[in-house]
Amino acid sequence: MPYSFTQIEKDKSRTIGMVFAFLVLFYFLAGWTIALVVKNYFFFESSDEVQFRGFAGLSLTETLTALGIAFGVGWLHWTYSVHDLVPRSLRVLKAEPLSPNDTYHQMLQNIIEEVSVATGGEKIEGVVVPTMAMNAFALSDFSGRKVIGVTEGLLARLSRAQLEAVIGHEAAHIVSEDCLSTTVTTSLFALVNGMLNGISQMFRYRRSRDRDSLGGFITVIFLILMVTRFISLLFRMFISRQREFRADAMAVRLTRDPLSLAQALYAISQRWRGAGLAGEELEAIFITNPKLSALDESEGLWADLFSTHPPIRQRLKVLLDLAKADVQQLEDNFRAQLNRPRQDISSTPAPDPREWMLNREGQWIGPYSLIQIATQDWVTPETWVKKANGSVVQVFDDPAILELLRQKNQAQNKLNGQGQVALDGFNLCLRCRLPLSDMHYEGTIIKKCSTCGGALVKENDVQRIIIREDVSFSDRVKRMAELTAQSMKNWEPAQTDLKTAQLYKCPTCPHPKPTMIRMFYTLAYPVEVDKCLYCGQMWFDQDELEILQCLIEKNTKQGSLE
Amino acid sequence: MIGWILLGLIVFAVIAFVSIYNSLVTLRENVRNGWSQIDVQLKRRHDLIPNLVETAKGYISHERGTLEAVIKARQQAVNATSIKDKQEAENFLSGTLRSLFAVAENYPNLKADTQMRQLHEELTSTENKIAFARQYYNDEVNRLNVAIQSFPSNIVAQVGGFQKSEFFGIAEATERDAPKVQF
Incomplete structure (x- = not known):
């Protein structure tokens, strides 16, 4: 019999009640102290005879008033914190909804549904945080919204079974409802911390330029941050570190797979967990503390009171006992996953096979790919085509080409006679002016030119592609990545003259099409990309995307292993 | 005095009866909910299989035996009605699917097919x-059966006409991992 539901209800309401009482007590003490100081100071200064009249306490009425005000302020703070709790937290964490075109996100959605079945049909929503860090969290609020979030880094680097175990752990928090009290407690101060942290980080980068005008503002933010950090430390007393053990145990009951959970925890503990992000202030909601904290890893009364997570060592020990495995196995698994075989995409067929011959004025020309046919203005439904298998038909008998012509026609009609470019309905390659075709790459869909190999990728997808490690790189790409890294050492800013360079127009934005800017992905990774500042589409020439991935992967691997 | 004590006992007994009865009802509903969840998922599997076979056909049409076995097993599973029949048919279906994915391993083109990966x-x-x-259902069945047989809820179960439920069995211990063929 699991942790019984009446027990859960009791625990939940007790913790939440206690947190509220503590909040009121905090405001009461603060108000009382201020009142006391004001009263003593006021009496001392204003009395006619300069003499010390002793320490003036507060009368009963005054104390009661202070209590009333504290209750009021506490209530206001409480209602403000609890209102729209999940959406606000998600904003601080920069979480995004799952995309239906992304195979990784689809897998996460499936896993969440699976675990939800195991809990007997709990409704749970999934989100992702686009960061390389590895962590996962659960949130819920009084409106009954329940959310499990996973970072892209975790999604890309854990196996399916391990992800399932992690989601099981988070679902356990939700089912046992300790998630609600954790979210509420965290929200009181830590959420504000998160926002302030974000603001102060934003200003940190500009500090050198306008230090004078913003100096005061930053100081105030830092002072507030110090106070709220201290208070949220106090509030951690209400977040028991035991709840992580309980959730681990329940995850094992849900997914019956202690080994995978242990492997996942081990992998998370070995790599970057997300320290330095805005969300790290909400540490209590994560599966492991994003900050590497000595307090969490230690034992004893002090750590029990003020830490939010139990030592990873202990959690692993419990799970390994259940799974009858040892740490060496975890280590081996971790290594094996780092060096898992990659998919070699150079051997997969090009996304756009050329299998059609066209008959133009009695001559067979080609072979053409589907997309190339679209660019030929003379193709009509009566044109004869020869397929790769030798059959000869007219276009209206070939559903693929007919559909293409239909789309082309629609696109032309949409232009309503202005008809500057016949192929406006398609996304054209910036170099070859041929339509781009969709290609599955690293779990997302990118638009690739089958002729020149350039790729058009959405900004969000670039981040995801960089984090994921599905494909292997050819020796050519590796060599070019090395050269790029070397060229960085003796790099001069004025190597390309942007003014004379031919700049592209964004292929996806509506008319008038904005000009894309040419830039390096970042100065640390000097790969040249063209970016549309309006829609965030990025254009990579052939191999450039792979080179970027190769460069970044090399750095992160060095960071985590050496 | 004795009258009061008797009255108190009766009141206590009634309250106990009602609360036990209600908890039994909850358990029974959980079992039904669990069963309907299994049913939904089984239906979903039956719906996916024709697509799978259709996609695979394009690449491995000459592996006729494997494909036909899957289709046949699916038909049996769809037609099964009693829990026991369903159990057997579904386990058999799992087996045939496993062999289909094992065959698919040998065809790199099939493995690379996007639609095939999605279906997988x-x-x-x-x-x-x-x-x-099934796990949830069996857990709930277990709780219900224990409650029906243990004292004092067995009395309430007798009066209220609660029946023990059947487990939904697992053919082999390894079956859960069965179709996890890595692509």
């Missing part, structure tokens, strides 16, 4: 959901 993921997920739904 969907089917893996459904397979896991079935396993989890």
